[in-house]
Amino acid sequence: MKSVRVVVVGAGVVGFSTAVCIAEALPLCSVSLLAEKFSPDTTSDGAAGIALTAEFPDIPLERQRRWFKNSFDHLLDIAQSERSPGAGVMLTSGWQIFKNVPADKKPLWSEFVIGFRFMTDGELKRFPDHKFGQAFTTIKCECSSYLPWLHQRFVKAGGRVEQRKVNSLQELNGYDVIVNCSGLGSEKLVRDTEVYPIRGQVLKVEAPWLQHFIRDGDGKTYIYPGIHSVTIGGTRQEGDWRLQVDEGESKRIVERCSALEPSISKASVLSQWVGLRPGRRNPRVEREVVQLRGRRVPVVHNYGHGGFGVTLAWGTALDALGLVRQCLHEMPQQAKL
Amino acid sequence: MRVAVIGAGVIGLSTAQSIYEQYHSIISPLTIEVYADRFTPLTTSDGAAGFWQPYLYDKGKVQETKWNKETFDYLLSCLSSPESVQMGIFLQSGYNLCTEPATEPSFKDIVLGFRQLTERELQLFPGYNHGWFNTALMVEGKTYLPWLMDWLQKRGVNFHHRKIESFQELVETGADVIINCTGMRSGELQPDPELKPGRGQIIKVDAPWLKHWILTHNFTNGVYNSPYIIPGSRLVTVGGIFQLGDWSENPNYTDHKRIWEAACKLEPSLKHARIVEDWAGLRPVRSKVRLERETIQSGATNVEVIHNYGHGGFGLTIHRGCAQEAARLFGQIVEQKRTGPKARL
Numbered sequence: 001m002k003s004v005r006v007v008v009v010g011a012g013v014v015g016f017s018t019a020v021c022i023a024e025a026l027p028l029c030s031v032s033l034l035a036e037k038f039s040p041d042t043t044s045d046g047a048a049g050i051a052l053t054a055e056f057p058d059i060p061l062e063r064q065r066r067w068f069k070n071s072f073d074h075l076l077d078i079a080q081s082e083r084s085p086g087a088g089v090m091l092t093s094g095w096q097i098f099k100n101v102p103a104d105k106k107p108l109w110s111e112f113v114i115g116f117r118f119m120t121d122g123e124l125k126r127f128p129d130h131k132f133g134q135a136f137t138t139i140k141c142e143c144s145s146y147l148p149w150l151h152q153r154f155v156k157a158g159g160r161v162e163q164r165k166v167n168s169l170q171e172l173n174g175y176d177v178i179v180n181c182s183g184l185g186s187e188k189l190v191r192d193t194e195v196y197p198i199r200g201q202v203l204k205v206e207a208p209w210l211q212h213f214i215r216d217g218d219g220k221t222y223i224y225p226g227i228h229s230v231t232i233g234g235t236r237q238e239g240d241w242r243l244q245v246d247e248g249e250s251k252r253i254v255e256r257c258s259a260l261e262p263s264i265s266k267a268s269v270l271s272q273w274v275g276l277r278p279g280r281r282n283p284r285v286e287r288e289v290v291q292l293r294g295r296r297v298p299v300v301h302n303y304g305h306g307g308f309g310v311t312l313a314w315g316t317a318l319d320a321l322g323l324v325r326q327c328l329h330e331m332p333q334q335a336k337l
Numbered sequence: 338m339r340v341a342v343i344g345a346g347v348i349g350l351s352t353a354q355s356i357y358e359q360y361h362s363i364i365s366p367l368t369i370e371v372y373a374d375r376f377t378p379l380t381t382s383d384g385a386a387g388f389w390q391p392y393l394y395d396k397g398k399v400q401e402t403k404w405n406k407e408t409f410d411y412l413l414s415c416l417s418s419p420e421s422v423q424m425g426i427f428l429q430s431g432y433n434l435c436t437e438p439a440t441e442p443s444f445k446d447i448v449l450g451f452r453q454l455t456e457r458e459l460q461l462f463p464g465y466n467h468g469w470f471n472t473a474l475m476v477e478g479k480t481y482l483p484w485l486m487d488w489l490q491k492r493g494v495n496f497h498h499r500k501i502e503s504f505q506e507l508v509e510t511g512a513d514v515i516i517n518c519t520g521m522r523s524g525e526l527q528p529d530p531e532l533k534p535g536r537g538q539i540i541k542v543d544a545p546w547l548k549h550w551i552l553t554h555n556f557t558n559g560v561y562n563s564p565y566i567i568p569g570s571r572l573v574t575v576g577g578i579f580q581l582g583d584w585s586e587n588p589n590y591t592d593h594k595r596i597w598e599a600a601c602k603l604e605p606s607l608k609h610a611r612i613v614e615d616w617a618g619l620r621p622v623r624s625k626v627r628l629e630r631e632t633i634q635s636g637a638t639n640v641e642v643i644h645n646y647g648h649g650g651f652g653l654t655i656h657r658g659c660a661q662e663a664a665r666l667f668g669q670i671v672e673q674k675r676t677g678p679k680a681r682l
Contacts, residue, residue: 209427
């Protein structure tokens with residue numbers, strides 16, 4: 001009895017989340033995960049991993065809400081359990097503040113996080129340059145722990161992991177379904193010209209007295225206390241492929257963050273990091289069929305999450321699982337036996 | 338004028354600070370000496386989690402609520418100062434959980450962002466069906482006390498490591514005013530049947546993924562006899578013991594087990610926390626804080642004493658308000674001495 005062979009390309013948070021969803025839901029499939037880079041060298045590893053998201057222009061709101069809700073509920077379940085420290089998933093409360101009152105005061109995710117409300121005048125006093133703010137409790141998911149945790153879960157579900165750079169889908173011989181979670185790599189792998197880097201630089205500082213996140217609504221200045229350090233940032237440089245740390249940028253980050261939280265200037269810097277968010281107008285979560293060496297092979301895409309990979313990984317993974325099921329449904333009988 | 342402060346916990350040190358702040362430029366010379374047999378990190382203030390929160394209800398003691406608010410506002414203003422980290426002050430949010438509907442606490446308008454818990458939040462805490470969320474302050478004794486001592490030392494305050502056995506002893510050193518901040522052991526200087534130990538025991542653990550304090554309230558068991566988990570800057574304080582009348586300062590295994598089981602039920606992830614140490618301390622419990630003047634006859638002379646003790650489990654919470662009030666009482670004494678015996682006829 002030949003089981004269906006599924007291959008997932010990419011070992012970031014989207015790749016592993018998708019691989020786990022498929023392996024756990026479809027035990028009759030044999031699932032492999034191939035990637036050039038694994039934790040701690042993926043884009044996901046440097047991300048602070050705070051669950052909140054932007055609104056994508058072309059995806060129906062209901063679908064985006066479902067992505068966020070499914071991801072949040074999955075992570076909340078982990079945060080509230082014994083698995084929390086091992087998986088690197090924790091509850092975090094704080095404030096998102098705006099210099100100008102935004103048009104959308106209650107974003108699509110506001111009903112899914114915990115305790116969402118507008119900040120009081122008393123709370124805004126600490127931020128004299130900001131006129132409006134939102135207070136809520138959300139999840140922080142640290143991929144340096146979460147990815148190895150997912151890896152274990154994937155292997156436990158029968159998955160197979162292989163370190164290998166995939167340069168073209170043509171190299172993927174012997175698979176019945178291909179799942180593409182290659183993030184920024186999709187620019188080359190599937191020649192998607194709509195994918196572009198959004199360069200982000202962050203510092204990890206030692207400030208164990210900080211318990212709340214503070215984020216400027218423009219997404220360019222933020223302070224995210226984590227388990228062992230505080231991530232401060234950031235930058236959003238579109239089309240910028242530079243992976244080296246820019247010292248001038250670091251200095252500006254520290255200045256902007258210290259303006260919001262003065263004690264940051266007393267925090268010692270532990271490390272600096274640059275990551276390239278896989279930018280795209282909308283995440284690509286859809287399927288197609290490609291010609292691979294004379295065979296028509298279904299491909300499910302799940303990439304282009306920009307700066308919201310951690311936030312949306314599980315929700316989009318579930319969608320991708322649904323698309324894989326559709327592929328299986330349409331397969332000729334002999335391949336499914 | 339010579340001022341002798343007895344006690345080097347948060348009350349003694351902050352009272353010395355308030356007196357210095359308000360009078361050092363008015364009275365010359367102003368000599369302040371602090372006497373204590375225990376200094377940081379061995380005081381009651383050092384063992385406490387350092388969480389600003391009064392008891393849920395002040396039961397009519399509006400003066401204490403006023404002092405609590407004054408302390409909160411003061412600490413909040415210190416947050417933006419460059420010394421906030423060295424003072425051990427930072428913001429932290431969290432949950433107060435009850436097993437039955439309850440009236441809103443006396444501090445609801447003092448803290449930041451006070452609100453009821455949502456249904457979703459209550460689901461995170463099975464067994465609790467009512468509660469509140471707010472942002473409050475932490476002021477960690479092990480950091481705050483050294484900062485206060487340093488502040489005082491820089492300004493010429495001297496410290497004496499010695500146990501004072503009587504007010505008379507200090508009169509003999511030439512003290513004009515004695516500030517009695519002896520907390521739990523005030524009864525040794527002057528019997529006070531209203532002062533009793535409220536023994537507490539805690540466990541300090543390493544669990545840096547926890548960023549919220551969680552306090553539970555059981556109105557049958559009474560205050561602090563229900564589990565609480567309070568993350569600090571380095572370690573998390575886990576507790577829930579309040580034994581009135583128990584003088585033991587040694588942690589015991591029965592209480593450790595009780596605290597630990599209850600806390601792990603409340604927060605399952607604690608199972609993975611590394612236990613660092615156990616500690617027990619005596620809260621100086623009193624029907625109300627004793628903050629008042631007393632003129633004590635000592636041989637041929639009278640000495641002015643300002644009592645500032647009996648702050649129960651809320652010493653750090655109320656310290657600044659009380660220190661400022663004690664300084665105000667000191668001001669009355671100064672005024673009286675200035676106007677001299679003529680005014681007393």
